Amino acid sequence: MxxxxxxxxxxxxxxxxxxxxxxxxxxxxxxxxxxxxxxxxxxxxxxxxxxxxxxxxxxxxxxxxxxxxxxxxxxLIDAHGHLLGLGDNLLKVDLRETTSEKDAARAVSEYALGKVDVNWITGRGWNQELWSDRAFPQKTSLDKLNIDKPIWLIRVDGHAGWANSKALAIAGIDKSTKDPEGGEIIRDAQGNPTGVLIDNAMGMVEKHMPSESAQVMEAQLRAAGEHLLSQGITSMHDAGVGHNVYTFYLAKAVAETLPLRVYAMVSATDPQLGSILERGKVIDPDGMLVIRSVKAYGDGALGSRGAALLEPYSDAKHQHGLLLTAQEDMPGLFNDVIAAGFQLNYHAIGDKANRLALDQFEKTFSDVGGKALRNRIEHAQVIAIDDLPRFAALGVLPSMQPTHATSDKNMAEDRVGKERIKGAYAWQTLIDSGVRVPLGSDFPVELANPFYGLHAAVTRQDRDNQPVEGWYPEEALTVEQAFRGFTLDAAYAAHMEDEIGTLTPGKWxxxxxxxxxxxxxxxxxxxxxxxxxxxxxxxxxxxxxxx
Missing domain, CATH: 2.30.40.10 (Urease, subunit C, domain 1)
Structure with missing residues (x-):
């Protein structure tokens, strides 16, 4: 069209x-x-x-x-996305629709033909769970392309990367390289790196990639802005920006050239977090840019078995997932951010990461206060049954993405089993407990179209109407509940319910x-x-x- x-x-x-x-x-x-x-x-x-x-x-x-x-x-408001990541995805090789490792490699080869002026070949979107063998890809399939450039391809969830041998060599990754804390180098039977790096191990490659210039960020912002406006999204919550993007957004707000409203969360891993907290909140009077929150990283993703679980994975008995923020570092992080008056938004997918976050919120509220900041757990995907009522009790918002459930339904129960799945993607249970549930997509992990999210929330089905009765349909939302999640409750999660989210007098x-x-x-x-x-x-x- x-x-x-x-x-x-x-x-x-x-x-x-x-x-x-x-x-x-x-x-x-x-x-x-x-x-x-x-x-x-x-x-x-x-x-x-x-x-x-x-x-x-x-x-x-x-x-x-x-x-x-x-x-x-x-x-419509997307309560969790990655703005420049979407723009980057729109400008790079898109592997979302690939059907096999071979098909993904072919897409890389076709993309690289017209990119003689770039130093790295980059892309995103592969998902081995949608391939027939459901196996992680190998560096060898990229090496066979004979592309004399490093290749780096990020998994659809952003928690794993696939590299060719040249990229691994640049990063100094070989058989003797140790796994970093919170990360894993996937290896073959002989201990050699296969080319896939999980979570914090990804940084071993990414730190060698060219830094993004303001010109590149401009192109990313324009591509993402055009796309989101065409999807009916007028405001989004940008889940984790570094200092360079922070300053870029400030400049765009001053110039009044942001294409849509941005509620930006500062990345907790940014070295300049302390100075940003000292500077205080950024609140544009026209509501185009608000920066008053921090995004922290609890664990990885379910698809790559990086989500931190209380008990081993049902389909990998030796794995519990990964903690990206060490448990001993959580008190200092939570206390510092919340004491500065910033909302803390904690990425937690597995039940262990969710419990640790809830425990630490409870302790921090007792020590320094901050319960009224509308702190959030981003994704809140797999939650122990006993922990579900704690969100409402603590006033911690579960910021959730409906299409994650319909994308994950083919593998989620394999990962956690029939008992733990009862606390997963539990939207209706959480709403019934009395907590607001802001909704989003996590683009570019999922497609940004909010009507895909509304559909998934209401039907618990994919766009082929599968499964027929819906996947655990008892957790489905009404259309009105889902609509509220993408409007009023998303605005509330950004402290902006008096400005946007409804078409009532006095609001934008x-x-x-x-x-x-x-x-x-x-x-x-x-x-x-x-x-x-x-x-x-x-x-x-x-x-x-x-x-």
């Missing part, structure tokens, strides 16, 4: 100074400030903000926009027009929704195919 992009960054200058706009003839839905779903047919915008829903009469001296009977929703007029009524159609069709227009602060920033 060819689309006309209205993506002029200059549109964002002067967001707060504009004439009134009256959007009529829509079938609109929003939550009110209490979270109740309401409908409306017209929207009055002034100075970039919602002034009224369904005013009694058409105001004078306004620009009238005919919504042509289309469906209006608040701009961030909205989308779509082609079907997600509250009336069969749930199996939600993922087919097309975005026709995207608006931020009362300005059109994307226009798609007219229907």
């Amino acid at each position: 060819r689309q006309k992009l209205v993506f002029l960054l200059l549109l964002f200058a002067g967001f707060s100074a504009s004439a009134a706009t009256f959007v009529t003839n829509v079938k609109g839905y929003t939550l009110d400030n209490d979270g109740t779903l309401i409908s409306f047919s017209s929207l009055l915008i002034k100075d970039g903000k919602v002034q009224a829903l369904d005013p009694d009469s058409q105001p004078d001296d306004v620009e009238v926009v005919d919504g042509q009977g289309k469906y209006m929703l608040p701009g 007029a961030d909205f989308i027009l779509i082609d079907q009524d997600i509250f009336a159609i069969p749930a199996e069709d939600i993922w087919k929704t097309q975005v026709l227009q995207t608006w931020i602060a009362g300005k059109a920033v994307f226009e798609g195919n007219k229907k």
Whole structure:
């Protein structure tokens, strides 16, 4: 589908100074400030903000926009993604659809043909769980391509990398190299590196790669911004940025050229974290950039068996996963971040990582306070049954990604077994316990389209409608609950519920027009929704195919 992009960054200058706009003839839905779903047919915008829903009469001296009977929703918020990572993914070789190791190598070869001017061949998206042999790939299949450049290909979840021999040699990785703490070098029967590096071992290669220039980040931001606006996403939470990206975002905010709203989490591993905390929160008055949180890293991913489990993996009895932050380092990290008034967002996928995080939050709240900061556990994927009620009790938000469940359903139970799976991807159980559940996609790990996430949350099915009854359907959400997760509760998780997340008077007029009524159609069709227009602060920033 060819689309006309209205993506002029200059549109964002002067967001707060504009004439009134009256959007009529829509079938609109929003939550009110209490979270109740309401409908409306017209929207009055002034100075970039919602002034009224369904005013009694058409105001004078306004620009009238005919919504042509289309469906209006608040701009959707992705509560966990990687903005420049998405842009990088869009600009590099994409291995998401590859069907085998050989197929992935072929895609690399085709991509490399036109890249004579690059020093490294990079890509992302391979997933051995979708290949027939379900085995990790080998450096030899890349070496056979005869590409005289280092090759580095990141697994779809970002927790493993696949290198050719040249990249391993640059990193100094051979048979005698020891595994780093929190990482693993996959080896063959003779102890030789196979080319796959897990979690912290990835840094052994990545530290030798060229640093990204401002020009590269500009290209990544533009590619990601165009894509997200076309998907109806007007705000996203960027889960882990280093100091270079931090300063890049500050410059873009000052220049008023951020393409969408960014709630950035500073990476806990960045050497300059202390100085960033000392500098304090960054809160743009136009709400385009907010930096008041830190992303920390508890464990790896389930697919690469890096998620930290209390008991061994059901399909690998000698493995418990990896802790990327040592347990003894957690008190200092939690206390320092929370005492500085920053929200702490802790990546935890396995039940051990989740329990350690909950334990440490409880201890830190007792020692230094900070419970009101709306601290989060990112992913909260596999949780011991006894730990599920602790999120609500501690006020820790489980920030979850519905499409992870439908992507993982073919391997998750293999990894953790029939008992532990009862506490996995437990969205409805968590909501019933009284905690808000902000939702996202974890793009580029998953596709960014939020309607894929809404569909997965409601049906517990993939886009082929499998399994027929849904995968553990008792944990499915209602459409309204899922909608809230991508709007009001995502805004709440960023301390922005007074500014965005609903189309109620006083909030920014961030909205989308779509082609079907997600509250009336069969749930199996939600993922087919097309975005026709995207608006931020009362300005059109994307226009798609007219229907």
